[in-house]
Amino acid sequence: MSVSPGPGDRYVVGVDYGTLSGRALVVRVGDGAELGTAVHDYRHGVMDSVLAVDGRALPADWALQDPQDYRDVLRHAVPAALAASGIDPRRVVGVGIDFTACTVLPTLADGTPLCELPELRTRPHAWVKLWKHHAAQPQADRINALAHARGEPWIGRYGGKISAEWQFAKGLQLLEEDPEVYHRAERWIEAADWIVWQLCGVETRNVCGAGYKGLYQDGRYPSRDYLAALHPGFADFVAKIDGPLAPLGARAGGLTARAAAWTGLPEGVTVAVGNVDAHVTAAAARALDPGRLVVIMGTSTCHMVNATELSEVAGMCGVVDGGISAGSWGYEAGQSAVGDIFGWYVAHAAPAGYASHEALTAAAAAQPVGAHGLVALDWWNGNRSPLVNHDLSGLIVGLTLATRPPDVYRALLESTAYGTRMIIEAYAEAGVPVDELIVAGGLTANALLMQIYADVTKRPLGIIGSAQGPALGSAIHAAVAAGAYPDVPAASAAMGRVDRDVYRPDPERARAYDALYAEYRRLHDHFGRGGDDVLLRLRAIRNAARRAVDHDPAG
Structure with a gap:
């Protein structure tokens, strides 16, 4: 497989947000060849002992991040990957995003993270809660116990227990430990969907995150009655996460002028609906x-x-x-x-x-x-x-x-x-x-x-067959969103790669x-x-x- 750019080739960019860094990968649409990659480490890493802004100690099992670190990946890793690839950015037809999950943050209605409001900078609950924030285990235990007591039908879809890592447990912890921040949060959003929002100016919710981390089953979230039984103030939680869901491989929108300036890509380039890092890798493999x-x-x-x-x-x-x-x-x-x-x-x-x-x-x-x-x-x-x-x-x-x-x-x-x-x-x-x-x-x-x-x-x-599985998977979904393939399986067959039976028992x-x-x-x-x-x-x-x-x- 040639990895040299050709004059008629089209390209996509996959951006994979991990626990400590973000990676951008430039991929050829026709065959999945990887032409350039770059990594940007999060400046603040994982805040699991102190809050970076003021040094205050965090309780046990907390794990926070700074959303500005995610924007910086777009500003540094994407241009660097484009430069490494040697391609003309005007040949890029799509961008795809994946993220560790459940990584979630509270925002205003316009997507502004609450931790970026001056009056909330020192409130730990205003920051991004990383997937491995496990301090909501007591809330998860109550969510599970009440679901079984009421015979809620959705709990069986999650093996009988929801995780402390997920949206509802973290949201209930927010309400009970910092009600002011909870009520200031007009949106409660997966980081993958938030980054897509930053890129194209349109809020979308992907079916993967909503289903696996947001308890969305059979066309609905848990009922208002159930949530009120957990805590009266939690009855309105779904309003913070609700919205039209988009299938994987769909187009979320076009790159805004601001995001184009960050990335070095042309304004209007297709942005695919977000995805979860693990799930998106299946297409790459x-x-x-x-x-x-x-x-x-x-x-x-x-x-x-x-x-x-x-x-x-x-x-x-x-x-x-x-x-x-x-x-x-x-x-x-x-x-x-x-x-x-x-x-x-x-x-x-x-x-x-x-x-x-x-x-x-x-x-x-x-x-x-x-x-x-x-x-x-x-x-x-x-x-x-x-x-x-x-x-x-x-x-x-x-x-x-x-x-x-x-x-x-x-x-x-x-x-x-x-x-x-x-x-x-x-x-x-x-x-x-x-x-x-x-x-x-x-x-x-x-x-x-x-x-x-x-x-x-x-x-x-x-x-x-790729060292950048999630980023390649995101690029594959970007190719589908841009119309280069009819669906994800077709794009996976053309752009993914795997070496079968390398190890046998x-x-x-x-x-x-x-x-x-x-x-x-x-x-x-x-x-x-x-x-x-x-x-x-x-x-x-x-x-x-x-x-x-x-x-x-x-x-």
């Missing part, structure tokens, strides 16, 4: 057919699969009609921490001599399955699926004085594979088939990890992992399903101790 589980592995992991039939899968993040591509039921599950766990160990726990992933991986790869005598629970950032409880925490069982850093590292790698197998088995038990894994994300570079996943899950594992190792996985399941159910709530009690003790320090005048 040519994985829209049923049975192909897309596993997007980075700081966390998302598991996406299409199916022809509707099923309710216990503990999953959700099932949405057209949530991945039109005409299929899209299923989502996830793990709240994967790469973050490995990074934590390297940065904070591994001693000198093992202070890199490469060194630990090389040593761990020399071990036979089970030689370390360890099993870990991969709950360093809670459990997204199937337990949907972000108050849970991680665990390593089997440590001795003979345990060495590579032993722990391999056990952590394996624990995340066990978590993925739990998800696959939950899908299968509900009648949603998973025949193969297609992995995307930065962790695909770790061959040991990929082979562990193939062995543990007993399924062939392919690798997406080894029967002997797979049998050895069955025994370890059985121990993982016992621990999983004991500590996660009520056998012993010690992890929850420890978190409560920790939170109480931190609050005491925060409120100590002498501190």
Whole structure:
């Protein structure tokens, strides 16, 4: 495939907003060739300990961001990617956006973020709440309990539990902890939709975010009566998120003059409806057919699969009609921490001599399955699926004085594979088939990890043929929005890429992992399903101790 621009070629730009940075990718419409890319790091990163504007301490489990960092990606990464590609920007026909989700912010009716109002700059609840803001777990617990008590029909579409990460839990936390900011918020919007609004001046809501993160099912949100029963002041919440929903691959509008100046693109260029980073990657990986589980592995992991039939899968993040591509039921599950766990160990726990992933991986790869005598629970950032409880925490069982850093590292790698197998088995038990894994994300570079996943899950594992899966997926949707293809599957077939069956399960190792996985399941159910709530009690003790320090005048 030639990656040189041609005189008659048309191009699209995909912009992928991650946890710490945004990436722009210039892609040729005809064949998906990637011609230029650039990354811009968020200046404020993740605010999880202090608010950047005044240094005030944030409570436990908070994670905030600055929306100006998102605009800066458009101002820096997009022009840099265009320059790197060597193309004429006038040949660009569309722009597509994806975002980590649920990342949500309160705004005025014109889209102005509340944190940019001078009088609200120092109010933490006025800022963007990143996907991994988990401080709304008490609100999520109440939302779930009331939904089951009332027999709300939508709760089954989310595996019986909604997440603390999602729009309604975060919105209820806002109301209860800062009612003034709640009432000032005229719109409560996913960051993907907000960025599209910034680009084309038109507010749109994408069906993916609304369905998976906003509880939109069968043409409606949860009822006003239900919301009022949660809190009388919450009855009007839907008014802050309601609006016409747009299908994935649709045109949201044209680039405004202001956004054209930011990006270096011509005014009026098509802007596609926003999307979620995990879901958009399925198109990039040519994985829209049923049975192909897309596993997007980075700081966390998302598991996406299409199916022809509707099923309710216990503990999953959700099932949405057209949530991945039109005409299929899209299923989502996830793990709240994967790469973050490995990074934590390297940065904070591994001693000198093992202070890199490469060194630990090389040593761990020399071990036979089970030689370390360890099993870990991969709950360093809670459990997204199937337990949907972000108050849970991680665990390593089997440590001795003979345990060495590579032993722990391999056990952590394996624990995340066990978590993925739990998800696959939950899908299968509900009648949603998973025949193969297609992995995307930065962790695909770790061959040991990929082979562990193939062995543990007993399924062939392919690798997406792009290092920029979400950005390529957004570019594919931009091509559809611009009219270059009739639908997303057609664009995916032409522009996506995947290397199938790169890793195959080894029967002997797979049998050895069955025994370890059985121990993982016992621990999983004991500590996660009520056998012993010690992890929850420890978190409560920790939170109480931190609050005491925060409120100590002498501190």
